[in-house]
Amino acid sequence: MGNFSNTFSSSLGKKLVMSLTGLFMCSFLVVHLVGNLQLFKHDGGLAFNTYAYFMTHFPPIKVVSYLLYTSIVLHAIYALVLTMKNKKARPIGYAVTNGKANSPWTSRNMGILGTVLLVFIIIHMNTFWAKYHWGGVPYKKYVIELQNPEHVQVTDLPISSVEPVHTDAVDLQSGSRVVIAKDLYLIVQNAFESPLYVAFYVLAMAALSFHLIHGFRSAFQTLGWDHKKYIPLIRFIGVWGFGLLIPIVFAAMPLFFLFKTFS
Structure with missing residues (x-):
């Protein structure tokens, strides 16, 4: 038990937790995106409202949801701890050669990107999840x-x-x-009639894109699943799938409702 505790309290252990929780949240993003695509159906919100009920009442999904909430908290806490530890270990910052830092921009700003996403998740949960459960929908x-x-x-x-x-x-x-x-569909529609909220949503999806482009591949590297044979595939899925396709489709949803408002 002591060795187990020591492993997950070490820097490597924290990175392992971040990798596992990050990949778990990536899988949830795919499921969440498929469900949210129901918003594009012209059925008065029938498909989306049916999906929302299923996601909040089917027991196995509810268990997965609680695991997701736990993963978000652990991912955020461990990210904060590692960021603070890295700053103490490197107070001067990254070396710069010929006007360029030695590490990618996404790597140097994962803390900022993660903070934007954490704020977004809190606002997003309050706007939709909390209102759906207790807001008199x-x-x-x-x-x-x-x-x-x-x-x-x-x-x-x-x-x-x-x-x-x-x-x-x-x-x-x-x-x-x-x-x-x-009628969660109505709540979504009303929220996305606000240009300010839509702008924040799109900004958060941009942060998600950069966060995933770096984080997806880093998770596989930390877990040791980065054999040179599979690196091109991992990079392709990380950049084009999680880094571009998923954030773009998510961003298209609020823009779709906003354009309908002004059309």
């Missing part, structure tokens, strides 16, 4: 024709002291499927 009723699933009738339900529960049932008499769901 209104409900919507969806009536989907079984013969023509593309035809969806949407009705706003008033907020009452006793909120309706999520239901999803088939009415054979009317030949339709009836869904009543919390």
Whole structure:
């Protein structure tokens, strides 16, 4: 037990924790992105609200969510500790040759990028997750024709002291499927009508891009999974997948709603 504790309290141990939690959060980003793509559907928020209910009520997903929250906290704490330790060990800073630092810009500014992302996560969780659970979110009723699933009738339900529960049932008499769901889609739509919030969101996605470009490959290096045979693939996935594609698609969501507001 002592050796285990000593391992994870060392600099290498902290880097291992950061690598594992970072890769775990990368996998969650992919799942979160797939779910959030439902925002682009023209169904009044049916697909997205159904996804939101599943993500907050399916037991295995709830367990993964708590692991994610723990990972975020550990990743942030260990990053802060390592940054402070590195500053003490290198008070003068990185050497500069011919006007250029010896390390990449992303490597030298991971602390700043991480801080921007941590602030973003806190605001993001308060805007959507906390409001979804405790903010008195209104409900919507969806009536989907079984013969023509593309035809969806949407009705706003008033907020009452006793909120309706999520239901999803088939009415054979009317030949339709009836869904009543919390309208998180409306909360998202309202949030992304603010140019200031959208600008902050896009800035955070830019920080995420730079953070992932450096962090993804560094995690594999720390874990020893950087065999020269796989380095090109890791670099490709890190740069083009996590560094560019995922942040760009995430940034497209608030811009999509903002442009709809002004169109």
